[in-house]
Amino acid sequence: MMNKRIWLFVLVVVAILSANLVHLYAASNTTPSAPTLSFTPMTPTNGNVTVTIYYPKTASIKQYKLGTDGVWTTYYAPVVVTSNVYVYARYQTSAGYWSALGGYPIKNIDKTPPLAPTFSLSSTVETNQDVTVTINFSSDSTNKQYKLDSDSTWINYTNTIVLSSNTTIYAKASDSVGNWTSIVSYTVSNIDNTKPSMPILTADIVSPTNGDVNITVAYPDDAKIKQYRIGNDSNWIDYNGSILITSNTVVYAKASDSAGNWSDEAVYIVNNIDKVAPDAPVIISSTTRLTDEPVIISIDFSQDSVLRQYKIGAIGNWLDYTDPLNINTNTTVYSRASDIAGNWSIEAAFGITNIRRTVMAYTVKNYSTDVSSYNSIKANTTTINEIATATYSVDGLGNLTGTAPMDQISYANSNGIRTKLMVSNSFDAALAKQLLESPANRENLKNNIISLLKANNYTGVDIDIENIPASCRNYFTTFMSEIYSVLKPLGYGVSVAVQAKTYDSPNATWNYAFDYKSLAQYSDFLMIMAYDEHYAGGIPGAVASINWVTSVIDYALTVVPKEKIVLGMAAYGYDWGGTTTKAYSINGCYNVASQYGAIVKFDDVTKSKYFTYMVNGVSHTVWFEDGETIAYKLDLANSKDLKGVGIWRLGLENSNYWSTIKEKFNK
Numbered sequence: 001m002m003n004k005r006i007w008l009f010v011l012v013v014v015a016i017l018s019a020n021l022v023h024l025y026a027a028s029n030t031t032p033s034a035p036t037l038s039f040t041p042m043t044p045t046n047g048n049v050t051v052t053i054y055y056p057k058t059a060s061i062k063q064y065k066l067g068t069d070g071v072w073t074t075y076y077a078p079v080v081v082t083s084n085v086y087v088y089a090r091y092q093t094s095a096g097y098w099s100a101l102g103g104y105p106i107k108n109i110d111k112t113p114p115l116a117p118t119f120s121l122s123s124t125v126e127t128n129q130d131v132t133v134t135i136n137f138s139s140d141s142t143n144k145q146y147k148l149d150s151d152s153t154w155i156n157y158t159n160t161i162v163l164s165s166n167t168t169i170y171a172k173a174s175d176s177v178g179n180w181t182s183i184v185s186y187t188v189s190n191i192d193n194t195k196p197s198m199p200i201l202t203a204d205i206v207s208p209t210n211g212d213v214n215i216t217v218a219y220p221d222d223a224k225i226k227q228y229r230i231g232n233d234s235n236w237i238d239y240n241g242s243i244l245i246t247s248n249t250v251v252y253a254k255a256s257d258s259a260g261n262w263s264d265e266a267v268y269i270v271n272n273i274d275k276v277a278p279d280a281p282v283i284i285s286s287t288t289r290l291t292d293e294p295v296i297i298s299i300d301f302s303q304d305s306v307l308r309q310y311k312i313g314a315i316g317n318w319l320d321y322t323d324p325l326n327i328n329t330n331t332t333v334y335s336r337a338s339d340i341a342g343n344w345s346i347e348a349a350f351g352i353t354n355i356r357r358t359v360m361a362y363t364v365k366n367y368s369t370d371v372s373s374y375n376s377i378k379a380n381t382t383t384i385n386e387i388a389t390a391t392y393s394v395d396g397l398g399n400l401t402g403t404a405p406m407d408q409i410s411y412a413n414s415n416g417i418r419t420k421l422m423v424s425n426s427f428d429a430a431l432a433k434q435l436l437e438s439p440a441n442r443e444n445l446k447n448n449i450i451s452l453l454k455a456n457n458y459t460g461v462d463i464d465i466e467n468i469p470a471s472c473r474n475y476f477t478t479f480m481s482e483i484y485s486v487l488k489p490l491g492y493g494v495s496v497a498v499q500a501k502t503y504d505s506p507n508a509t510w511n512y513a514f515d516y517k518s519l520a521q522y523s524d525f526l527m528i529m530a531y532d533e534h535y536a537g538g539i540p541g542a543v544a545s546i547n548w549v550t551s552v553i554d555y556a557l558t559v560v561p562k563e564k565i566v567l568g569m570a571a572y573g574y575d576w577g578g579t580t581t582k583a584y585s586i587n588g589c590y591n592v593a594s595q596y597g598a599i600v601k602f603d604d605v606t607k608s609k610y611f612t613y614m615v616n617g618v619s620h621t622v623w624f625e626d627g628e629t630i631a632y633k634l635d636l637a638n639s640k641d642l643k644g645v646g647i648w649r650l651g652l653e654n655s656n657y658w659s660t661i662k663e664k665f666n667k
Contacts, residue, residue, distance in 0.1 A: 032058065034102030035089040039081075044108045046177040051087050051106065052078045059091030059099070084109045113179035114138040117171040119186040126190045126259040133161040133169055133188065141173035141181075166191045192259035196220040199253040201268035204242075208272045208341040215243040215251050215268060223255035223263075248273050274341035278302045281335040283350035286324075290667075292358040292385040292644060294326040294563075297333050297350070305337035305345070328563035329641050330355045357637060357665045358385045358644025360495075360527060360566055362422065364651065365391055365405040372651030374408050377417070380658050383667045386418035386493075388462040390649065392452070393424050396434030398444030404456040413457055418493060420462045421452055429467045436468065436475035446483055453492060460493025462527065468513035470506055477518045484522035497527045497568070497646075502551040504559075517559035524564070527646040528556055530633075531570035531625075536581035540621040543570045545606035546632045553640055567637050568646045571653035573624020577615070585652035589624040598622075607632040627656030634664035 036054040041047075053075055055062045062075040066085045081087065089102040115138035122132035135157050137144045144157040147170050154172075161169065168187045174180040197220040204214040217239055219226045226239040229252050236254075243251060253266045279302040286296035299321055301308045308321040311334045318336070327333065330352050337345045361384050363373035377384060389409065392402030400423065412419045423445070425431050435441050449461055463483065468476055484494050496519055499511040506512050520526055530549045534541030542548075549567070556565050573589040575582045584592060589609075593600050596613035603610055610623045637645055645661070647653065661667065 032056070032091070032093050032097050032099035034100035035059070035062070035091055037087060037089055037102055037104040039087075039104065039106060042108065044110055044177045046109070046111050046175075046179045049081045049106050049109055050078045051081055051104070053087075053089045053102070055089075055091045058093045060094045061092040062089075063091065064089045081106050081109065083111070110175065110177045111179060113181045114141040114173050114175050116181045116184045117141075117144070117173055118184075119169065119171070121186075121188065121190075124190060126192055126257070128191070128193050128259040128261045131163045131188055131191055133163060133186070135161070135169075135171045137171075137173045140175045142176045143174040144171075145173070146171045163188055163191065165193070190259075192257060192261060195261040196222050196255045196257050196263040198264045199223075199226075199255055199266045201251060201253055201266055203245075203268065203270065203272075206272060208274055208339070210273070210275050210339075210341040210343045213245045213270055213273055215245055215270070217243070217253045217266075219253075219255045220263070222257045224258045225256035226253075227255070228253045245270050245273065247275070272341070274339060274343060276339075277343040278305045278337045278339050278345045280346040280348045281305070281308070281337050283333055283335055283348050285350065285352065285354075288354055290354050290356055292356050294328045295352055295355055297325040297327050297352070299325075299335045299348075301335075301337050302345075304339045306340045307338035308335075309337070310335045327352055328355065328643065356385075356667055357642070358525075358566060359383055359661060359665065359667070360386050360388065360644065360646040362390050362647065362649040363387050363405065363408050364649060365389070365403070365408070370651075371407075373649070374405070374411065376650035376653065377408060377411060381415050381417065383658060383662055383665075384412075384417055385644070386420060386459075387412055387650070388420040388422040388464075388495075390422045390424060390464070392421060393426050394431075394435060394445055394465070396431045396441065398435060398441040398446075398448060400445070400448045400452060404452070404458075406456070409456055409458065413459070418459045419457070420460045420493065420495065421449065421456070421458045422462045422464050422497075423449065425465045425467075427467045429469055432465050432468045432476075433472055435465075436472045436479055442475075442479045442482060445479075446486060449483070450486070450490075453487075458492075460495070460524075461487065462495045462497060464497040466497070466499060466529075467510075470509045470512040473513045473515055476513050477515050477522070480519055480522040494523050495525050495527055495566070496523045497529055500528055500530045500533075500552045500568075502548070502555050504555075516556055520560040520564045525566050525643050526556070526560060526564060527566045527568055528552060529568040529648070531568055531648065534574070534623065536574055536583060538581075540574070540576040540623060542603065542606035542608035542610070542623050543573060543625055544629075544633070545608060546636070547606070549633060550636060553636060553642070557640065562641050563643050565640075565642045566644050566646045567633060567642055568648060569630050569633050570625045571647055571649065571657060573609075573622055575620055575622045577620035578618045584622070584624065586624060586626045586654045586657060588652075589622055589626075592622060596620075602628065626654065627658075627660040630657065631660050631664060634661065638664065 037051055039049050039051045053064055063072045064075050064079060065072045065088045084107045086103055086105045091099045118136040120134040135146055145154040146157050147154045148167050166189050168185050170183055170185045172181050172183045200218040202216045217228060227236040228239050228243060229236045231249050248271050251268045255263045282300040284298045299310060309318045310321045311318045313331050332349055332351045335348045389405050391405055392400050394400050409419045480496060487494050498514040501511040530552045531544045533544055533548050571586055573584050575584060593611045598611040598613040600609055600611045608623055608629050609626055612621050
């Protein structure tokens with residue numbers, strides 16, 4: 001057993017020795033084996049790879065090269081490879097034999113970063129919605145990151161990013177070996193959650209108007225959609241220009257920007273359009289009964305009337321109404337009103353037909369049983385408007401003497417006829433001068449007048465101071481102002497009898513004392529004594545020729561309002577015979593003509609009656625007024641629209657006289 005083992009050992013030794021001998025023989029006759037290579041790291045890297053080459057001890061020359069075209073380089077130490085390449089190695093033995101080529105491919109170096117990420121957005125147009133951002137990474141990206149804004153922290157990207165406001169997104173990626181892409185960014189600027197400013201609505205008319213109103217809408221600069229609607233229930237309409245509004249309403253406006261944000265609704269209330277006219281004014285007369293006094297017209301306007309106007313007569317001018325109107329003649333009063341928007345009411349009209357011209361008459365009572373004037377008053381009650389009793393005279397000191405005819409006063413007052421105390425100076429110029437130049441005398445007369453008015457139930461006074469010296473012109477006006485200022489507040493009427501004139505001149509001493517214009521300011525009216533053109537003691541002629549009377553009135557109208565002019569008319573005539581002149585009543589004139597067989601004629605030039613006769617060898621000429629002649633004076637009063645007429649005097653006229661007055665004055 002032992003020997004068998006020894007033999008086995010011997011056989012092994014022999015085999016080993018035999019093998020070494022074969023190797024030594026081969027070495028001396030074949031190419032040496034290739035060197036071996038190792039590298040680190042062996043895993044993928046974005047760094048360099050260090051290659052270590054192992055040469056045998058027999059290697060006298062050690063070389064390597066990088067790549068097929070590389071240059072063989074002596075190997076002294078491990079080689080640093082910066083990019084993938086095939087590393088070749090060889091050596092030469094001391095015997096001069098080159099080894100087989102050793103080599104190894106380096107392919108784990110990866111220094112190329114992934115492709116830079118890209119961004120995809122759910123919307124790139126302006127929007128008021130959230131924007132979803134998708135970051136697209138290359139397939140070799142193993143580490144995917146993003147951040148919002150430059151100062152924030154990097155976040156691993158796992159899913160899409162939802163943005164509700166504008167920002168800048170940054171992204172980067174690295175591959176498995178740690179190569180990082182460049183940082184890319186995308187600024188999201190299309191998110192707009194800010195609504196536009198509210199539109200501004202402006203009206204071209206803001207004050208009340210009866211026209212249409214144009215509404216202009218100013219929209220903000222970022223408005224892409226501009227709309228409006230009228231009223232609460234209407235549809236929205238695209239705005240293309242000013243909006244015409246024809247009635248009060250509410251106008252709305254709104255705007256949307258390109259992102260779809262809507263502004264708040266602007267509201268404009270149009271409430272200044274008023275196309276409804278005020279109610280027609282109501283015209284009210286103080287009386288509809290027949291009257292010779294002014295009719296007071298008041299006008300009631302609706303509350304919305306801001307312009308209140310009236311005019312008198314169809315062709316009159318429109319005037320502002322402030323106070324009731326005193327209407328002195330029959331006419332039509334028109335009225336209209338406008339509201340603040342300019343709407344005019346229907347014109348109201350009121351016809352005044354109840355004003356009759358004043359018939360004033362002077363009365364006398366020459367003795368206690370004289371009823372001539374009284375009977376005339378009673379016979380013509382409905383025609384006479386006022387009487388002035390010529391029964392008192394004044395002296396130079398202002399004292400009054402006379403008697404009040406109570407029968408006349410009582411009857412007149414009871415029958416709606418105004419009664420006046422007539423103050424006469426009996427045609428005494430010296431008396432007039434003494435009275436008027438003295439303030440004390442004027443004051444005394446004023447007080448006496450007041451006493452008599454109250455004591456006898458007069459309703460006013462008629463001042464009939466005649467033959468006043470021209471030098472007393474201003475004194476007479478002063479006296480009338482004193483009388484008027486006291487009596488009018490007490491409710492008394494004041495009139496003044498003035499001598500007729502066709503012009504005003506200091507040279508006309510007969511009538512210069514009568515300052516028509518001033519006297520009209522201090523009296524209700526002037527009773528112009530348009531008679532005695534030819535007078536007792538003068539040459540024969542018409543008592544009141546129509547041309548002369550017309551001239552008197554025409555002058556008066558230049559300085560006195562027509563409603564303050566009463567035309568004096570005579571109810572008598574004069575008989576000029578020899579050196580004497582005698583006055584007769586109307587019937588008295590006709591009786592004389594009848595007595596002496598005279599023929600009464602009508603003078604077409606003067607519009608007067610006249611006749612002549614002889615008695616005892618003396619030629620007589622009679623001129624007088626009657627119902628036929630006064631018709632022309634009454635026509636004049638009507639055509640000139642005068643207040644009326646005054647008659648001197650009751651008891652001298654006849655029935656025809658009154659018939660003419662009633663006819664001409666519609667009484």
